[in-house]
Amino acid sequence: MIDARLVERLVDIVGPKWVLRDSNELHVYSFDATPIVQAFPDVVVMPGSTAEVAEVLKLANDHGIPVIPRGSGTNLAGGTIPVQGGIVLNMTRMNQIYEVDEKNLTATVGPGVVTGEFHKTVEAKGLFYPPDPGSMRISTIGGNVAQCAGGMRGLKYGVTKDYVIGLEYVLPNGQILRCGGKNYKDVAGYDLTRLLVGSEGTLAVITELTLKLLPLPETKRTLSVFCTSLVDAARIVERTISARIIPATMEFLDQATMRVVDDFSHLGLPRDVAAMLLIEQDGPEEQVVRDVERIVQIARSEGAVDVQMAKTPEESAKLMTARRAALAALSRLRPTTILEDATVPRSRLAEMVEAIIRISEKYQVQICTFGHAGDGNLHPTCMTDERDEAEIARVEQAFEEIFATALSLGGTITGEHGVGMTKMKYLSQRVGEGGIELMQAIKAAFDPNGILNPGKVVAKAFRPRMVVRQP
Amino acid sequence: MIDARLVERLVDIVGPKWVLRDSNELHVYSFDATPIVQAFPDVVVMPGSTAEVAEVLKLANDHGIPVIPRGSGTNLAGGTIPVQGGIVLNMTRMNQIYEVDEKNLTATVGPGVVTGEFHKTVEAKGLFYPPDPGSMRISTIGGNVAQCAGGMRGLKYGVTKDYVIGLEYVLPNGQILRCGGKNYKDVAGYDLTRLLVGSEGTLAVITELTLKLLPLPETKRTLSVFCTSLVDAARIVERTISARIIPATMEFLDQATMRVVDDFSHLGLPRDVAAMLLIEQDGPEEQVVRDVERIVQIARSEGAVDVQMAKTPEESAKLMTARRAALAALSRLRPTTILEDATVPRSRLAEMVEAIIRISEKYQVQICTFGHAGDGNLHPTCMTDERDEAEIARVEQAFEEIFATALSLGGTITGEHGVGMTKMKYLSQRVGEGGIELMQAIKAAFDPNGILNPGKVVAKAFRPRMVVRQP
Numbered sequence: 001m002i003d004a005r006l007v008e009r010l011v012d013i014v015g016p017k018w019v020l021r022d023s024n025e026l027h028v029y030s031f032d033a034t035p036i037v038q039a040f041p042d043v044v045v046m047p048g049s050t051a052e053v054a055e056v057l058k059l060a061n062d063h064g065i066p067v068i069p070r071g072s073g074t075n076l077a078g079g080t081i082p083v084q085g086g087i088v089l090n091m092t093r094m095n096q097i098y099e100v101d102e103k104n105l106t107a108t109v110g111p112g113v114v115t116g117e118f119h120k121t122v123e124a125k126g127l128f129y130p131p132d133p134g135s136m137r138i139s140t141i142g143g144n145v146a147q148c149a150g151g152m153r154g155l156k157y158g159v160t161k162d163y164v165i166g167l168e169y170v171l172p173n174g175q176i177l178r179c180g181g182k183n184y185k186d187v188a189g190y191d192l193t194r195l196l197v198g199s200e201g202t203l204a205v206i207t208e209l210t211l212k213l214l215p216l217p218e219t220k221r222t223l224s225v226f227c228t229s230l231v232d233a234a235r236i237v238e239r240t241i242s243a244r245i246i247p248a249t250m251e252f253l254d255q256a257t258m259r260v261v262d263d264f265s266h267l268g269l270p271r272d273v274a275a276m277l278l279i280e281q282d283g284p285e286e287q288v289v290r291d292v293e294r295i296v297q298i299a300r301s302e303g304a305v306d307v308q309m310a311k312t313p314e315e316s317a318k319l320m321t322a323r324r325a326a327l328a329a330l331s332r333l334r335p336t337t338i339l340e341d342a343t344v345p346r347s348r349l350a351e352m353v354e355a356i357i358r359i360s361e362k363y364q365v366q367i368c369t370f371g372h373a374g375d376g377n378l379h380p381t382c383m384t385d386e387r388d389e390a391e392i393a394r395v396e397q398a399f400e401e402i403f404a405t406a407l408s409l410g411g412t413i414t415g416e417h418g419v420g421m422t423k424m425k426y427l428s429q430r431v432g433e434g435g436i437e438l439m440q441a442i443k444a445a446f447d448p449n450g451i452l453n454p455g456k457v458v459a460k461a462f463r464p465r466m467v468v469r470q471p
Numbered sequence: 472m473i474d475a476r477l478v479e480r481l482v483d484i485v486g487p488k489w490v491l492r493d494s495n496e497l498h499v500y501s502f503d504a505t506p507i508v509q510a511f512p513d514v515v516v517m518p519g520s521t522a523e524v525a526e527v528l529k530l531a532n533d534h535g536i537p538v539i540p541r542g543s544g545t546n547l548a549g550g551t552i553p554v555q556g557g558i559v560l561n562m563t564r565m566n567q568i569y570e571v572d573e574k575n576l577t578a579t580v581g582p583g584v585v586t587g588e589f590h591k592t593v594e595a596k597g598l599f600y601p602p603d604p605g606s607m608r609i610s611t612i613g614g615n616v617a618q619c620a621g622g623m624r625g626l627k628y629g630v631t632k633d634y635v636i637g638l639e640y641v642l643p644n645g646q647i648l649r650c651g652g653k654n655y656k657d658v659a660g661y662d663l664t665r666l667l668v669g670s671e672g673t674l675a676v677i678t679e680l681t682l683k684l685l686p687l688p689e690t691k692r693t694l695s696v697f698c699t700s701l702v703d704a705a706r707i708v709e710r711t712i713s714a715r716i717i718p719a720t721m722e723f724l725d726q727a728t729m730r731v732v733d734d735f736s737h738l739g740l741p742r743d744v745a746a747m748l749l750i751e752q753d754g755p756e757e758q759v760v761r762d763v764e765r766i767v768q769i770a771r772s773e774g775a776v777d778v779q780m781a782k783t784p785e786e787s788a789k790l791m792t793a794r795r796a797a798l799a800a801l802s803r804l805r806p807t808t809i810l811e812d813a814t815v816p817r818s819r820l821a822e823m824v825e826a827i828i829r830i831s832e833k834y835q836v837q838i839c840t841f842g843h844a845g846d847g848n849l850h851p852t853c854m855t856d857e858r859d860e861a862e863i864a865r866v867e868q869a870f871e872e873i874f875a876t877a878l879s880l881g882g883t884i885t886g887e888h889g890v891g892m893t894k895m896k897y898l899s900q901r902v903g904e905g906g907i908e909l910m911q912a913i914k915a916a917f918d919p920n921g922i923l924n925p926g927k928v929v930a931k932a933f934r935p936r937m938v939v940r941q942p
Contacts, residue, residue, distance in 0.1 A: 101816075101818070102713060103709055103712065103713065103816075103817065103818035104816045104817050104818050105712060106816075126715055127715075147658065148658045148662070150656045150658075154655055154656055155655065158633075158655070159655075159656055161662065161665070162629075162633065171905070171909075175905050177903060177905045177906055177909075178903070178906075179902065179906065181816075181881055181882075181883070182816040182881055183814050183815070183816060183846075183847060183848075183881075183882060183883050183886065184625055184626065184629070184630075184817075184846040184847070184848075185621045185625055185630055185814055185843070185846050185847075185848045185883075185886035185887050186814065186883040186885075186886060187618065187619045187621075187669050187885050187886065187887060187888070187889050187890070188883050188884050188885050188890060188894070188898060188901040188902060189890060189898055189901070189902050189906065189907070189910050189928060189929060190666060190669065190670055190674075190910045190913055190928075190929075191619070191632065191665050191666060191668065191669055192902075192906065192909065192910070194632070194662050194665035194666065195661060195662060195665065195666050195913075197662065198658050198661065198662055199661055203661075214717070215715035215716070215717060216715070238574055241574065241576065242573060242574060244597055244598075244686035244687070245686070246685070246686060283758075284754075284755065284757065284758040284761075286755065286757040286758070287754075287755040287757070287758060290755075343654050343656055343657065344654070345572075345574075345575045345577075345652070345653040345654060346574065346575050346655075347572070347574035347575050372656070375654075375655040375656050376654060376655070376656075377654075377655075377656045410652055410653055410654075411652075411654060412652065412654050412656075412657040412659050413659050414657075414658050414659050415654065415656035415657060415658065416656050416658060417658070418658050419658070419659060419660060423659070427659060427660055430659040430660070431650065431659060431660050431663075432648060432649070434642070434646050434648045435648055435649075435650065435660065435663065436660070438642075438648075438663065438916060438917065439660050439661045439663070441915075441916030441917075442661055442666075442913060442916055444912075444916075445909060445912030445913055445915075445916055446909065446912075457660060457661075458660060458661075
């Protein structure tokens with residue numbers, strides 16, 4: 001527990017209004033979007049400036065108090081759970097868009113800016129920020145950068161790390177530093193910008209971000225493709241890429257997900273097909289039209305039973321929204337929904353999806369699979385009940401086998417959700433003990449006292465203060 | 472000096488043919504493409520496999536012997552000079568292209584593959600590897616990755632780090648590790664792949680690389696634009712980007728460079744204009760045609776005295792080759808040519824070029840400027856004579872002022888050449904003492920004994936063993 005005098009010091013730094021202590025408030029910060037895991041912070045602090053962040057960190061560092069930076073808490077790997085208590089640093093007050101620089105095609109923002117709001121702001125100027133994680137309507141840019149969030153446009157446009165070119169950050173000792181800037185080319189020393197992206201709040205607290213922008217694509221078209229077999233769907237993805245066409249989006253939904261999504265969104269999707277691909281291409285009009293025609297040909301020649309082109313932007317938007325609603329739709333089925341993030345090289349997609357089905361049958365658990373087929377990033381999603389310990393045990397065995405399979409196919413244990421606390425046990429299988437030791441040494445270089453988001457990513461040991469959430 | 476017994480151990484590891492000791496051979500490895508700096512290695516070792524690299528490193532690490540990894544030695548910041556002697560590790564034997572994976576759009580190669588050869592190989596399959604550093608005809612992919620090489624296509628396509636998705640590397644203790652792979656999305660722990668890119672051989676020895684490829688653009692067009700003022704040229708670059716057009720290439724040559732290039736390449740360039748822009752757009756036919764028309768309009772409306780479109784691919788190639796020959800052409804003027812690498816945000820281009828002219832007059836030194844206008848990466852190039860100490864002193868003062876100006880404009884001390892040894896004195900002005908301390912701690916995490924490329928990038932102290940090269 002943090003003693004009262006320290007809490008008073010925190011109040012002095014950020015003001016009484018921005019230090020939350022009451023148990024209802026602490027409860028709100030005891031979980032994120034990850035099921036089952038939960039732990040209570042001692043206090044929640046909402047800094048309003050970089051200087052305040054620096055003062056809070058210095059105080060915490062001097063007293064060895066854990067600090068867990070947090071945006072909207074949409075994390076799916078327990079990354080923002082205060083497993084050792086301490087201070088949850090809620091960054092959402094630092095939500096200014098400082099600049100959209102139309103000459104250099106950059107934007108400079110605070111970490112608390114909501115991703116979807118940022119999209120609207122830059123798109124109103126004819127500019128484009130591609131990363132579009134599923135939670136973008138509520139997630140913050142700071143959280144996206146801490147996690148290196150992905151999304152549906154990764155195939156063509158890459159992920160968050162490909163758009164972060166400058167950062168202001170604060171070390172645990174309170175030192176305020178900058179790396180990168182507005183220069184597209186900059187090789188002055190090691191690339192600390194890229195190292196901080198995806199470091200999940202374990203190395204430093206990011207207080208300002210400079211992001212690279214693109215011109216907004218002129219137009220886009222959306223196709224839905226229905227297949228009677230997963231292999232057909234996977235082959236359509238492969239053949240499209242082999243035809244040297246890189247769509248902005250190639251989303252995959254299996255039959256179970258399609259049905260649930262259709263019940264939820266009433267799109268009138270066919271109930272009897274094995275898989276659906278949602279394909280979107282953007283760019284200059286002529287190219288989009290030509291690419292879409294080519295994709296339709298490929299889909300038909302690879303046995304798609306039906307191919308539909310959205311007739312209006314509204315219809316496209318409706319389809320994409322339905323896909324984005326997959327998690328919400330699935331989560332209505334059972335009390336607990338576990339959304340996972342196994343990723344394989346694109347060419348191993350069908351094998352992976354078939355393995356997931358086999359594994360779910362083997363352990364008698366209900367797993368639906370959807371995800372980003374274009375970049376091999378799948379989201380096997382398990383509908384279960386955290387109160388049923390026997391079933392939860394089977395679910396964990398199933399996911400263990402799913403990750404082992406992904407690794408055996410040259411894949412990874414997480415494509416875009418991060419390691420947080422729930423993936424720690426798999427990390428050494430992916431990066432090896434040697435890789436973990438290097439990462440631990442890097443962590444020690446930034447955070448010698450280990451106060452930043454302890455018990456996460458490459459933590460050596462951690463004392464969880466965990467309770468199963470009461471439904 | 473390395474004693475004879477250790478040399479014998481090296482011979483046992485790689486075979487007698489691959490250990491070079493004779494003084495003529497050592498002389499070849501005593502310099503790279505950087506003028507003035509030179510130092511002799513004790514021995515040159517050419518490993519043929521990752522296992523051999525690991526054995527050599529372990530031996531060197533156990534005996535505290537410096538190891539300097541090197542490709543073709545085209546470095547321009549003294550990055551491959553063995554300033555403390557030791558072993559130059561020539562990686563050029565590991566030059567296999569192991570795989571071009573057309574399904575996942577990746578290639579897996581050895582570090583010794585020559586960049587230009589790699590371009591040919593993937594382009595023959597309709598694929599595209601955008602990084603195109605000036606030295607690409609002889610530089611190696613391993614060297615490009617160690618330096619995070621840039622090139623002419625950075626504006627639209629980014630630089631080397633944007634295409635490296637997996638690495639095999641060896642730590643000084645001989646441990647062989649892998650990071651990344653073929654997954655476009657992978658957030659399993661800190662991004663060691665990106666950290667190793669641009670680490671200039673100071674953290675680990677890269678032994679295998681997995682690179683991301685794109686479809687080869689359908690077509691391209693090349694424009695030359697001639698302006699009577701630098702400001703006009705800069706405004707044409709700005710207005711093009713503001714019009715949401717991102718050309719593949721926007722190269723800039725000042726009058727002095729143009730004249731020298733023309734004398735060298737006989738292109739019949741106008742002698743009286745202040746600046747030339749070489750603009751190339753690639754992509755689908757219709758878009759390229761439309762973009763080029765738009766750029767021509769912008770150029771004319773911004774006072775370009777002449778705009779010419781290359782009529783044939785050969786003519787385009789000739790123009791680009793002439794631009795690539797700028798350094799070779801300039802180097803004929805005086806005994807010593809110092810090519811620098813100051814970079815500013817695109818919008819500060821004109822200010823920077825004017826400052827360079829002012830500074831060269833102030834110190835009475837001859838500096839021509841050319842470079843990558845699209846991404847603000849300029850190459851002020853000084854023609855001097857290393858035998859004239861007084862002039863070299865003025866040259867150093869001039870460059871110090873040029874870098875200070877770049878920093879004051881929000882720029883950086885190196886856009887694509889790296890820190891090596893010649894930029895170390897400027898690094899703290901760019902990243903701050905705090906940034907340097909972090910980088911030193913990261914270096915210590917990988918290389919606790921400091922054997923890898925000592926005296927470079929963030930070296931705390933180094934005993935240079937330097938002689939001025941005899942012309």
